[in-house]
Amino acid sequence: MLRSLRAGFAVLVVLAFSTSALARVTRVEVLSRTPLAADSSLGIPAYEKITARVYFAVNPANEHNRRIMDLNKAPRNAKGEVEFSADLYLLRPMSRSNEAMLLEIPNRGGKGMLSIVDGSKGDPASAADFGDGWLLKQGYTYAALGWQWDAPSGLRLYAPVAYDAGGKRITGLLRDDFTPFKAENEVPLGHIMGWRLGGTEYPVATPDDPRNVLTVRDTPHGQRTVIPRSEWSFAHTVDGKLTPSDRFLRLNTGFVPGKIYELVYVAQDPVVAGLGLAAVRDFASWVKHSPDAHSPDALAPVHSVYASGISQSGRFLRDLLYEGFNADENGKIALDGVLAHVAGGGRGDFNYRFAQPSRDAQPMASIDWPTDIFPFTDLPESNPAHPGDGKSGILDAAVREHVVPKIFFSHTSYEYWSRAASLIHTTADGKADVPISPNVRIYFFSGLQHFSVPFPPKMEDGDLLSQNLPSPLPIRWFWRAMIANMDRWVRDDRKPPASRYPKIADGTLVPVDQLTFPAIPGIKLPPDNAQGWEFDFGPGWRAGILSEQPPKVLYDYRALVPQVDADGNDLGGIALPEITVSLATYTGWNLRSPAIGAPTQRISFLGSFSPFPLKSGEPSKALDPRVPIAKRYESYTDYRVKFEQALGALVKERYILPEDAPQLLDRSKEEWDWITSPAHKQ
Incomplete structure (x- = not known):
């Protein structure tokens, strides 16, 4: 060896x-x-x-x-x-x-x-x-x-x-925004996720520059209030001693949970x-x-390379295709297959001057970054914000160079609410469905959230503390089938399962104000869903220079959400048996807990999970409009038979691999026992 x-x-x-x-x-x-x-x-x-x-x-x-x-x-x-x-x-x-x-x-x-x-x-x-x-x-x-x-x-x-000519250092405006989930006096300048750095920071170049401005507001597009310069500084406490720091921001009175703070500052030396x-x-x-x-x-x-990307890295893959990077310097195809998961309609801050790739576009942070921007669809589409610009699409460069890979764009319910996912298969004004390329499949996994959590679910903490339990539906089995299907598609040209996603034409995709969600006790609807945006970052931004911070918001591309059934479960997608033979409601959204502030706003990444009433007449469920479990199924045996039938349909359609079906069936017993047990709090 x-x-x-x-x-x-x-x-x-x-x-x-x-x-x-x-x-x-x-x-x-x-x-x-x-x-x-x-x-x-x-x-x-x-x-x-x-x-x-x-x-x-x-x-x-x-x-x-x-x-x-x-x-x-x-x-x-x-x-x-x-x-x-x-x-x-x-x-x-x-x-x-x-x-x-x-x-x-x-x-x-x-x-x-x-x-x-x-x-x-x-x-x-x-x-x-x-x-x-x-x-x-x-x-x-x-x-x-x-x-x-x-x-x-x-x-x-x-x-x-x-560097500019002669080695001259380049400077420019940069932006840092965040929403605290607890009271703090100091934060790093980089992208904060869970009160830790999701991305390292550009240090401030000139701390006393008058262009350095700190503001606060209540909602993503609410009115900004400038915080006086005397109330904040670039400083950090080390060993009990406050010292100047070019990588930390300090607010004398402390950052308030649930408020959106935004710092615009001068940085230098763009990577x-x-x-x-x-x-x-x-x-x-x-x-x-x-x-x-x-x-x-x-x-x-x-012989073949299949790139997989989740969330940020799924958006990276969409951007790689759009920017024309699937042809190498000799024009040869690089990626044979692309599996971009939970990217929704987004790309990202990946190829700009002073780019910060970690920045995304969450409900209350990294707001108005060049993320959910036109174009969204794989085939060329018109831009309603600039009608005279002609059509463009994500795959234009790959088509020109004959390097279009096989592509799966997959997403969960969360991305329809917080990642503008519908825009990848509708017109940019949200008025009509559009066709997709033969080399593209779009898979919508109903009821799942941005990332999977174990069953039984429990409340997250920190900046993910929510009002409802998160959705515990698993993504693993879909991933395995997608990889197997991609391999057969590239290797043998065996067509993968058909795309499945909600559509305007059949009423399964609607504006949020047309959602017919049932009045489930304890579950509040969000006031809105994420949109795509047309920005103006200054005269050079289309060339990659974002000189105006924050940008002007010029137009909102109308993203839609899946319509729901009488139980509140999403229609139009690939549904696990937990959705089609259900014991609970699984949503693509959840709201922030009052304990972390801004309780009317969507929380990042999470869906909601709400079990049905066990039987009629439960005092705690008296106003629940959903049919109780006891009226749906005679016993677990009855439930299991229906579950197995629904699972068999997914296997037949190749959304689930045959060898994985027994593991999903075993999970049905765990879910039944927990949900129907009076011991757990519903």
Whole structure:
């Protein structure tokens, strides 16, 4: 084994240097190689775990790189190329490879696919950490590549800073907004998620600059109130001593929970963040097209690459397609398949000057970032905000260059309420359904929330403290089927299951004021849902420079929500048996707890879960309009028969894999016992 690993390392080094003429990976620095023994009981072959640093070089003059903001202002090597690097984590099968790579686009530096799909540990040390090993049993090579310069930890992109002529430093306005969930006096300048950094910060360049302005408001588009400069400072308390800091903001009277604070400040030294797009493109192209890519000891001998992205990284994949990064410098296709999950209608702050990729667009934070912006659909559409501009779509560049991958856009109920998901399949004014490309499938998973939580659910805490229990419906089984269906589509051209999502034409997609949600005690409807937006960030913003902060909001693209049935469950989607043979209501929204402020506003990421009454006449459910469980099902046996029938339909339609059906059926007993038990609080 040691001899084999040494030989593999030698070949790897040769491979890294010999392929630079054809792929923009110039070398790979292997940091560790760990053999992971096979597990015959689970059918998992032997794998090798590799951690590495991948080094790239791109030519600013190449037409496929010109969209990278400020690339022409980055330092160059002797060949006139811009160099950068990225962290790599890789699991490669030592035998029985299916010659396909699942390339995870990390979310804020973290890996999640192995845990979501297989129930494994994020960094398995042995076969015992692989969960049920479904992905690895198929023989996939799994990789995760850093693409985000501001990831606070984990897998990162290491990109250069841009400078004006003569090495002059570039400055500009930057914006930081946040909504506290508890009283605090000091916060970091980066993107705050759960009172921790979701993305590292640009420090303030000139603390006393009069352009540094702090405001507060109550609602996302409410009136801003300027906080006097004498009441706040750039400072941080260290060991009990208050000291100046270019990375922290301090408010003397303290930040109030539920208020939206927004700091506009002067920053300098913008990172060439768009190189993250080139990193994913060039790594995917390199593992497929380099001359020695299919030798037994190659880093990742694969023929096909399927990129998976969740939330932020799903939006990244939509942006990669829109920006034209699925063709490498030689015009070859990089990604054969794209699985962009819970991205809704969004893209993101990925390729602008002073880009902060961690910023998203939550109900009460990262508001009015260039996230949910036109275009939204895969096929070209007209922009009602600029009727004379002609049509455009997400796939225009890929179509022009003949590099359109197979694509799954999948989302949950949450994205219709808080990620403008409907705009990917309607006109931008929300008045009509639109067709989608033959290479695209749209899958709406009814009743799920942005991320899955275990059953039985419990209240989240911190900035996710909500009024109702979160939705506990699982995403794992859908993910496994999507990966299998994508592989068959790319490998054998076997068409995947049909798209399924709500539509205006059949009444399953409606404006929020037409929602017929039942009056369930204890559940309050949100006042609105997220829209797409037309912004003006100043005269250079279409070229990538956001000089006006905050931006002008010029137009709202009308996003719609799924209509519901008599129980309040969403119509028009792919429904687990928990929805079609239901014991509860599962929504795509939840409201903030009064304890964290702004209780009328939607909370980030969460849906709601509300079990039906057990039987008629329950005092606590006297006003509940939903039919009690005792009137729906004679017993668990009756319920199980109906559950199994609904599950069988999903398997037949290939939304669920046959081998996964028994696990969902087993879960039905756990759900029945908990929901029908008088011991739990409903």
